[in-house]
Amino acid sequence: MNILLSNDDGVFAKGLSALYYQLSQQHQVTVIAPDRNCSASSNALSIQTPLRVQQMDNGFYAVNGTPSDCVHLGINQLLTRPPELVVSGINHGANLGDDVIYSGTVAAATEGRHMGLPAIAVSLAGRNPTHFCSAAKCVTDIINLLVEHPLPADQILNVNVPDLAHDQIQGIQATRQGKRHQAENMTKAQDPTGKDIYWYGGVGPELDAGKGTDFHAIAHGYCSVTPLSIDMTAYDSLKALSQWIKNI
Amino acid sequence: MNILLSNDDGVFAKGLSALYYQLSQQHQVTVIAPDRNCSASSNALSIQTPLRVQQMDNGFYAVNGTPSDCVHLGINQLLTRPPELVVSGINHGANLGDDVIYSGTVAAATEGRHMGLPAIAVSLAGRNPTHFCSAAKCVTDIINLLVEHPLPADQILNVNVPDLAHDQIQGIQATRQGKRHQAENMTKAQDPTGKDIYWYGGVGPELDAGKGTDFHAIAHGYCSVTPLSIDMTAYDSLKALSQWIKNI
Amino acid sequence: MNILLSNDDGVFAKGLSALYYQLSQQHQVTVIAPDRNCSASSNALSIQTPLRVQQMDNGFYAVNGTPSDCVHLGINQLLTRPPELVVSGINHGANLGDDVIYSGTVAAATEGRHMGLPAIAVSLAGRNPTHFCSAAKCVTDIINLLVEHPLPADQILNVNVPDLAHDQIQGIQATRQGKRHQAENMTKAQDPTGKDIYWYGGVGPELDAGKGTDFHAIAHGYCSVTPLSIDMTAYDSLKALSQWIKNI
Amino acid sequence: MNILLSNDDGVFAKGLSALYYQLSQQHQVTVIAPDRNCSASSNALSIQTPLRVQQMDNGFYAVNGTPSDCVHLGINQLLTRPPELVVSGINHGANLGDDVIYSGTVAAATEGRHMGLPAIAVSLAGRNPTHFCSAAKCVTDIINLLVEHPLPADQILNVNVPDLAHDQIQGIQATRQGKRHQAENMTKAQDPTGKDIYWYGGVGPELDAGKGTDFHAIAHGYCSVTPLSIDMTAYDSLKALSQWIKNI
Numbered sequence: 001m002n003i004l005l006s007n008d009d010g011v012f013a014k015g016l017s018a019l020y021y022q023l024s025q026q027h028q029v030t031v032i033a034p035d036r037n038c039s040a041s042s043n044a045l046s047i048q049t050p051l052r053v054q055q056m057d058n059g060f061y062a063v064n065g066t067p068s069d070c071v072h073l074g075i076n077q078l079l080t081r082p083p084e085l086v087v088s089g090i091n092h093g094a095n096l097g098d099d100v101i102y103s104g105t106v107a108a109a110t111e112g113r114h115m116g117l118p119a120i121a122v123s124l125a126g127r128n129p130t131h132f133c134s135a136a137k138c139v140t141d142i143i144n145l146l147v148e149h150p151l152p153a154d155q156i157l158n159v160n161v162p163d164l165a166h167d168q169i170q171g172i173q174a175t176r177q178g179k180r181h182q183a184e185n186m187t188k189a190q191d192p193t194g195k196d197i198y199w200y201g202g203v204g205p206e207l208d209a210g211k212g213t214d215f216h217a218i219a220h221g222y223c224s225v226t227p228l229s230i231d232m233t234a235y236d237s238l239k240a241l242s243q244w245i246k247n248i
Numbered sequence: 249m250n251i252l253l254s255n256d257d258g259v260f261a262k263g264l265s266a267l268y269y270q271l272s273q274q275h276q277v278t279v280i281a282p283d284r285n286c287s288a289s290s291n292a293l294s295i296q297t298p299l300r301v302q303q304m305d306n307g308f309y310a311v312n313g314t315p316s317d318c319v320h321l322g323i324n325q326l327l328t329r330p331p332e333l334v335v336s337g338i339n340h341g342a343n344l345g346d347d348v349i350y351s352g353t354v355a356a357a358t359e360g361r362h363m364g365l366p367a368i369a370v371s372l373a374g375r376n377p378t379h380f381c382s383a384a385k386c387v388t389d390i391i392n393l394l395v396e397h398p399l400p401a402d403q404i405l406n407v408n409v410p411d412l413a414h415d416q417i418q419g420i421q422a423t424r425q426g427k428r429h430q431a432e433n434m435t436k437a438q439d440p441t442g443k444d445i446y447w448y449g450g451v452g453p454e455l456d457a458g459k460g461t462d463f464h465a466i467a468h469g470y471c472s473v474t475p476l477s478i479d480m481t482a483y484d485s486l487k488a489l490s491q492w493i494k495n496i
Numbered sequence: 497m498n499i500l501l502s503n504d505d506g507v508f509a510k511g512l513s514a515l516y517y518q519l520s521q522q523h524q525v526t527v528i529a530p531d532r533n534c535s536a537s538s539n540a541l542s543i544q545t546p547l548r549v550q551q552m553d554n555g556f557y558a559v560n561g562t563p564s565d566c567v568h569l570g571i572n573q574l575l576t577r578p579p580e581l582v583v584s585g586i587n588h589g590a591n592l593g594d595d596v597i598y599s600g601t602v603a604a605a606t607e608g609r610h611m612g613l614p615a616i617a618v619s620l621a622g623r624n625p626t627h628f629c630s631a632a633k634c635v636t637d638i639i640n641l642l643v644e645h646p647l648p649a650d651q652i653l654n655v656n657v658p659d660l661a662h663d664q665i666q667g668i669q670a671t672r673q674g675k676r677h678q679a680e681n682m683t684k685a686q687d688p689t690g691k692d693i694y695w696y697g698g699v700g701p702e703l704d705a706g707k708g709t710d711f712h713a714i715a716h717g718y719c720s721v722t723p724l725s726i727d728m729t730a731y732d733s734l735k736a737l738s739q740w741i742k743n744i
Numbered sequence: 745m746n747i748l749l750s751n752d753d754g755v756f757a758k759g760l761s762a763l764y765y766q767l768s769q770q771h772q773v774t775v776i777a778p779d780r781n782c783s784a785s786s787n788a789l790s791i792q793t794p795l796r797v798q799q800m801d802n803g804f805y806a807v808n809g810t811p812s813d814c815v816h817l818g819i820n821q822l823l824t825r826p827p828e829l830v831v832s833g834i835n836h837g838a839n840l841g842d843d844v845i846y847s848g849t850v851a852a853a854t855e856g857r858h859m860g861l862p863a864i865a866v867s868l869a870g871r872n873p874t875h876f877c878s879a880a881k882c883v884t885d886i887i888n889l890l891v892e893h894p895l896p897a898d899q900i901l902n903v904n905v906p907d908l909a910h911d912q913i914q915g916i917q918a919t920r921q922g923k924r925h926q927a928e929n930m931t932k933a934q935d936p937t938g939k940d941i942y943w944y945g946g947v948g949p950e951l952d953a954g955k956g957t958d959f960h961a962i963a964h965g966y967c968s969v970t971p972l973s974i975d976m977t978a979y980d981s982l983k984a985l986s987q988w989i990k991n992i
Contacts, residue, residue, distance in 0.1 A: 012798065012800065035779070035780065036779065036780070036808070037296065039295060039296070040292060040293040040294075040295045041290075041292045042289075042290035042291035042292045042293075042316075042355070043290035043291070043349050043350050044288060044289045044290045044292040044314075044350070045288040045290075045350055045448060046288075046448075047287060047288045047448045047937075048285065048287070048548075048935070049545050049546070050437070050439070050445035050446060050447050050545070050546070051445065051446040051447075052443065052444070052445055052446075052544075053444070053446075054756065056756065064780070066292075068290075068350075072431075072434070072448070073434065073446055076431075076433055076434045076449075077433075077434050077436060077446055098362060098478070100480055101291050101358065101362075101478060101480070102291050102292075102293055102316075107290070110349065114346060114349075114430070115430060116430065138496075141496045142493070142496065145492055145493065145495060145496060148492075149488070149489075149492040151485065152482070152484075152485060154427075154482075155482045155485055157489075172493045172494075172496050173490075173493075174486050174489040174490040174493055176479075176481040176483065176486065177479055177480065177481045179402075179479075182362070182363060182364065183320075185324060186320070186321065186324045186325050187688055188325060189298070191298070191695060191792070192683055192695045192696060192697060192698065193698075193791075195300065196300070196301070197298035197299065197300055198298060198299040198300075198301075198321055198325055199298050199299075199687060199688045200293060200294075200295045200320070200688060201324075201688060202688065202689075225489060225493055226481060227481070227482040227485040227486060227489050228480040228481065228482055229480055229481070229482035230346075230349060230480075231424075231425055231427075232348055232349070232425065232476040232477055232478075232480065233424040233425045233474060233475070233476065233477070234400070234402075234403045234475040234476055234477035235424065236400075237399065237400060237403055237475040238422050238424065238475060240397070241397075241405075241422040241473060241475050242421075242422040244393055244396075244397040245390070245393065245420045245421075245422055245473055246420075247393060248386075248389045248390065248393060248420050260550065260552065283531070283532065284531065284532070284560065295689075296687070296796075297793045297794070298793070298794070300792075302508065304508065312532065435936055439544070439943060440931055440943045440944060440945060440946065441543075441946075447935060447936045448936060449936060450936065450937075533792065535791060535792070536788060536789040536790075536791045537786075537788045538785075538786035538787035538788045538789075538812075538851070539786035539787070539845050539846050540784060540785045540786045540788040540810075540846070541784040541786075541846055541944060542784075542944075543783060543784045543944045544781065544783070546933070546935070546941035546942060546943050547941065547942040547943075548939065548940070548941055548942075549940070549942075562788075564786075564846075568927075568930070568944070569930065569942055572929055572930045572945075573929075573930050573932060573942055594858060594974070596976055597787050597854065597858075597974060597976070598787050598788070598789055598812075603786070606845065610842060610845075610926070611926060612926065634992075637992045638989070638992065641988055641989065641991060641992060644988075645984070645988040647981065648978070648981060650923075651978045651981055653985075668989045668990075668992050669986075669989075670982050670985040670986040670989055672975075672977040672979065672982065673975055673976065673977045675898075675975075678858070678859060678860065679816075681820060681821075682816070682817065682820045682821050684821060685794070687794070691796065692796070692797070693794035693795065693796055694794060694795040694796075694797075694817055694821055695794050695795075696789060696790075696791045696816070697820075721985060721989055722977060723977070723978040723981040723982060723985050724976040724977065724978055725976055725977070725978035726842070726845060726976075727920075727921055727923075728844055728845070728921065728972040728973055728974075728976065729920040729921045729970060729971070729972065729973070730896070730898075730899045730971040730972055730973035731920065732896075733895065733896060733899055733971040734918050734920065734971060736893070737893075737901075737918040737969065737971050738917075738918040740889055740892075740893040741886070741889065741916045741917075741918055741969055742916075743889055744882075744885045744886065744889060744916050
């Protein structure tokens with residue numbers, strides 16, 4: 001299969017290399033990734049500045065933009081024929097619950113979907129995770145099955161893998177997004193010239209991490225696979241909303 | 249009501265001023281907005297560089313970050329008491345269908361929701377829209393009703409207003425997101441030193457713009473109000489997915 | 497006189513406004529300044545990304561670039577006829593000794609000189625200086641005399657004013673650049689995710705601040721005026737160098 | 745000798761690798777360079793955002809900053825003992841005449857000098873130059889002699905090499921900076937959304953390229969070595985200036 005591989009940790013990230021080497025055993029893989037760490041870049045597009053591409057010695061393409069830029073530019077301009085699948089990752093750290101909306105890893109997959117392609121985002125849970133090979137194997141297995149079970153045209157898969165040796169992973173679970181409490185407070189500090197600066201706090205602890213959620217799967221040693229919709233309409237609210245806005 | 253107002257076109261945008269002046273007739277409004285145009289910044293968070301704030305002569309706060317940064321920083325650090333509502337806009341141009349996932353305007357509202365607050369994103373349709381006062385009035389009406397009809401805790405409202413005088417707007421419709429065709433091809437060009445650069449093409453034309461969509465409402469002169477869910481789980485795919493991943 | 501006024505603290509800086517109001521009593525002044533604080537940007541040019549201009553409500557032009565970009569763009573594109581003088585400042589803080597080479601304030605003046613125009617950089621000494629009106633008056637006086645005593649074509653004036661009321665300034669001195677000790681050590685810190693980051697330390701204390709230097713003038717309450725050459729050739733070393741490189 | 749090697753074209757540039765491989769035959773070389781192309785960054789310092797360092801697979805350090813940042817950070821923080829020499833290059837393209845003041849390559853050397861070390865900037869002339877090995881050999885020869893003929897404490901060497909095979913280079917000349925005409929006009933264009941953007945034009949043609957200048961040496965196939973002073977005081981104007989400012 002022709003695969004376009006990207007990530008949000010940047011073209012030098014270990015998780016990207018690990019996934020590349022695993023996928024390229026079986027597939028034709030082109031890597032197009034940001035030239036800098038783009039964690040938390042969400043679906044941002046660089047529409048105000050032009051994009052530039054540089055090919056590294058190892059053949060990977062580095063782009064001065066976001067994960068979404070990499071996928072869009074790759075499919076629209078760099079690849080001579082469209083890939084059959086977009087894979088994003090392996091992210092260094094989980095993308096669970098509310099993380100999803102901020103994640104550049106998930107965004108790269110979403111962009112693939114907007115360009116008409118099946119797409120998978122992959123993250124390895126843990127603060128400084130190490131078992132990238134485990135995650136790479138899990139993804140390979142999922143890809144092989146996905147061919148026979150295609151997703152609906154407006155959905156992607158968000159895969160999170162626990163940071164365990166492959167034979168210690170308990171299995172795979174289809175999950176829904178859990179929810180986090182609000183992030184920890186920002187840190188107010190002073191730069192060396194005495195001016196106020198603000199840093200983000202850590203992500204919040206789990207608020208909804210019950211059975212069936214992505215949090216729950218990871219906490220119990222399972223690989224979590226969440227189908228995500230790129231249509232955000234809250235259909236269950238449409239009727240009530242239609243009623244009360246009549247009064248305007 | 250205490251309102252936190254932000255946008256993605258930046259602290260100098262006309263749409264922001266117009267909404268500020270309308271809302272401040274009735275409400276206590278604090279403006280915290282990006283110091284530069286952040287269109288298409290999606291839910292990006294500046295987690296790698298510290299944020300800085302500067303208060304302008306007109307009392308607005310300018311932040312060296314994204315719309316999501318502005319709302320997060322405002323609620324977590326700048327405001328002495330939490331606002332009761334987050335409003336984002338008025339965006340210069342529509343945010344319809346697939347635009348939603350890229351929009352910094354929508355993202356500011358989403359961030360408000362993640363911080364536990366009701367939130368509305370407002371956009372004025374058209375390439376160089378002018379009827380900001382119309383849009384500001386529509387929003388005011390919606391806010392007044394929203395108090396009595398609170399949204400579920402994981403939803404926001406995405407409001408698009410046609411670029412018409414207020415008395416020419418046909419009414420308000422509750423809508424679902426339509427869909428666009430893929431964006432137009434990127435433009436490959438050379439910078440003045442002869443190096444290749446790539447610019448994004450225009451947004452794609454409507455693919456699903458039938459009755460009930462946001463596109464349809466705007467095209468027929470209606471104000472469009474779409475409830476958006478911040479939970480992206482594709483619940484309708486969970487069962488099928490659970491089945492086939494068992495084979496791994 | 498037609499004057500192009502820029503700075504490096506950005507288009508909202510108090511020092512810029514103060515100088516604008518003083519100069520515009522007598523002259524036709526156009527302000528073109530960076531949209532963000534560009535302290536320590538030196539002579540950097542934004543050659544890789546295109547520049548954009550936005551006119552503020554007060555008529556000032558804001559550019560998404562460096563001080564040098566502002567002056568170059570102003571003279572080459574924005575102004576319908578070339579200015580007769582480029583003025584840069586009033587910088588918030590001194591530009592003395594080795595500061596000169598890093599200063600965006602001085603760089604804006606240098607760029608004016610490269611574009612063929614007489615140019616003056618102005619800084620107000622002190623950590624949080626307040627006497628901008630004093631500095632503005634000093635500059636006005638210098639400008640009025642400069643007309644009769646034009647500088648050589650490859651030189652600019654670097655003016656530093658002590659942070660004193662105008663009647664407490666002891667006079668004006670022509671000075672040479674002093675020298676600083678090395679900057680204080682950088683600060684190694686961790687960002688909130690535990691990754692190493694490094695901040696610059698403060699500027700070093702004076703090493704050569706004897707009579708005749710810019711440091712000495714400011715320390716004794718005088719306005720310091722240093723002529724700077726944009727030709728950096730070390731002519732006094734040319735002969736010796738010619739000798740020993742013959743051996744290669 | 746312990747050498748700190750940097751550049752402004754970024755850590756992946758061919759000119760950097762070529763010089764590294766040549767210098768490391770004889771010397772202990774540490775490479776600390778910008779993670780992105782920083783051409784025309786002059787002596788800019790990243791004082792508003794913290795610096796970060798990443799070590800590449802080949803042992804080179806990549807910094808999210810300017811050439812000056814790389815040298816300052818390297819000497820102040822990264823190197824366990826101070827280097828004996830700072831070398832910057834090989835720049836892809838010449839740094840002649842007025843280019844010097846904008847060059848990040850020259851700035852890296854200047855920063856070394858400010859940190860108390862001898863320093864050399866090296867550039868290979870030509871639009872897409874190829875003879876990096878020639879230039880690397882020239883630099884090696886100069887370094888070997890420089891040990892016996894140290895420069896004054898406020899000077900650096902700016903070396904430009906013609907793009908020729910080593911045995912076709914005519915010799916070495918000690919030169920002064922020539923001068924260019926003003927840069928070509930900026931290019932006004934529209935981005936794909938129709939908004940005005942401006943690109944820099946090419947560098948201007950030679951204005952002063954007579955015998956003795958760096959331009960002249962390169963044009964005649966010689967390696968050009970210009971001693972540059974980091975003291976910019978225009979001593980020859982001090983007396984006249986002292987006279988007329990008395991009248992204020």
